[in-house]
Amino acid sequence: MEIKVYEGYDLEELIQKAKEELGDDIKILHYETVEEKKFFFFKGRKKYKLFVETVDDEELTEPVVKFEELLEKVEELIDRKIKTSLPKIAQNIASPENLPPHISLENGAGTAVFNEFTGDALHLLNQLVGKDVLPEVAKKLVKEGCGLDIDTNKWDLNTLTEKEALIKGIKRYIKFTGAFDKEDGKLKIFAFIGPTGVGKTTNLFKIASQLVIDKKKKVAVISTDTFKVGASHQARTYANILNIPFYSISESKKLRNTVEELKNFDFILIDTVGRSHYDYWRLGEIKEILSGLEEEINHVLTISCNYKNDDAFEVVHKYQTFFTIHSLFFTKIDETLKPGLLLNLPVETRLSVSYISTGQRVPEDLKVLTPEVTASYLLG
Structure with a gap:
């Protein structure tokens, strides 16, 4: 048994490459996604690592997974990951009870106002609008915690958490007095x-x-x-x-x-x-x-x-x-x-x-x- 690792930006191409080199009788152990380092304000691209186990001749008699079936499973895993990490934004926008009073479905404000954002940034914006934050205010604050995603050419968060991104925007646009306290000795x-x-x-x-x-x-x-x-x-x-x-x-x-x-x-x-x-x-x-x-x-x-x-x-x-x-x-x-x-x-x-x-x-x-x-x- 031998384990080989393939790296690249397209998961389907990696699987095909493994199949060409090792034959159809390969076993996919798992895959990982790695985000490359950022370049200035640009968000790094996502890179895949595919771990493949070669099958010995003695094991060829055992049933193996068809390539088409494997690809379908991988696609299902990717879809599931996307659904768990991002909200159903379109569904939320289309539901009137999820809209604050200043957004109207008739004028399309709910769908067009955030079209320059993607991923976690879009999720954060949707949360803020749901808490009655004005769309233009939400955009201004969230953009402070964003970088440009190369794949989509849209703004996405470059912070570890959504809260960190919001805090960056708040620090930029809101002034805080701190506690009322005596500092200069005057009344x-x-x-x-x-x-x-x-x-x-x-x-x-x-x-x-x-x-x-x-x-x-x-x-x-x-x-x-x-x-x-x-x-x-x-x-x-x-x-x-x-x-x-x-x-x-x-x-x-x-x-x-x-x-x-x-x-x-x-x-x-x-x-x-x-x-x-x-x-x-x-x-x-x-x-x-x-x-x-x-x-x-x-x-x-x-x-x-x-x-x-x-x-x-x-x-x-x-x-x-x-x-x-x-x-x-x-x-x-x-x-x-x-x-x-x-x-x-x-x-x-x-x-x-x-x-x-x-x-x-x-x-x-x-x-x-x-x-x-x-x-x-x-x-x-």
């Missing part, structure tokens, strides 16, 4: 703004808890929400638990004076009343109250992850007409299966991101956003 003021019901008060006190308990910082909280029944009482209760100063203020001058009294503190966190982004009059009132500290305040816009894309972009646009946004603070990630906003908003608006709220518990359910954390929420 830091953060005002939490946003629509009603997104969780501003709860998440403000998650930040306060981390700063007080973990960082040992001097923190004070000011609430300008004197409209909602019970809002001030809830905030004061949190402040009492943390044993930090709490103030309820509705006038710009008084706010300025209070901040002056707290100049020796490390952080001042300001809770504002929730207002519809279409209520210009009420947004103007919030701006008026904060106007005395406009250059000192970092405005943190809180956005719920269960918003639709169009609604979230409208919120950002309207609030930006009144405030200079320091960062986006995402809430209620636990209430959605399609958190595409984590990518869509920062990529399209170019605003930095800071934190994400993962539940209602104070202070546990809070994470600092990083490229790795963001990718995990999109890919699981």
Whole structure:
């Protein structure tokens, strides 16, 4: 018995070559696929290794596999490998329930938008669109982790995993503030703004808890929400638990004076009343109250992850007409299966991101956003 190895780029040609050299009575042990080294950004070609066992004369009386039957089995193995590694993309696209609301089957967007990608890159794009990531955003991010596949002349991933590819794109296109922390020795003021019901008060006190308990910082909280029944009482209760100063203020001058009294503190966190982004009059009132500290305040816009894309972009646009946004603070990630906003908003608006709220518990359910954390929420 002798084992011979044949190498080349076409599996069928290798089998035929083995048959010509050793005769029809050969036994295929197995085959391997090897990807050659990349050349710059070009993806290496796939090379096959075929392991063949020659048959002795004594063994010729035993039944042997027909070449046609063997080729069919090899083709079945290849097909099975492809099906297990790649999703049925065409089937997914053709199914309306798998399409996010911004893609329509009528205009062909679901099939034509990714025609320059192939393989694992196409799989990753399909996953992101399924999580409500806008197609153009998905393309921009995924392409950062791609190289040009020579065989197809299309873009495919050049990273070991899909998550690594997505992280590369996120690092390229999204800015992260990191944790709110004191670095330069100056007083830091953060005002939490946003629509009603997104969780501003709860998440403000998650930040306060981390700063007080973990960082040992001097923190004070000011609430300008004197409209909602019970809002001030809830905030004061949190402040009492943390044993930090709490103030309820509705006038710009008084706010300025209070901040002056707290100049020796490390952080001042300001809770504002929730207002519809279409209520210009009420947004103007919030701006008026904060106007005395406009250059000192970092405005943190809180956005719920269960918003639709169009609604979230409208919120950002309207609030930006009144405030200079320091960062986006995402809430209620636990209430959605399609958190595409984590990518869509920062990529399209170019605003930095800071934190994400993962539940209602104070202070546990809070994470600092990083490229790795963001990718995990999109890919699981």
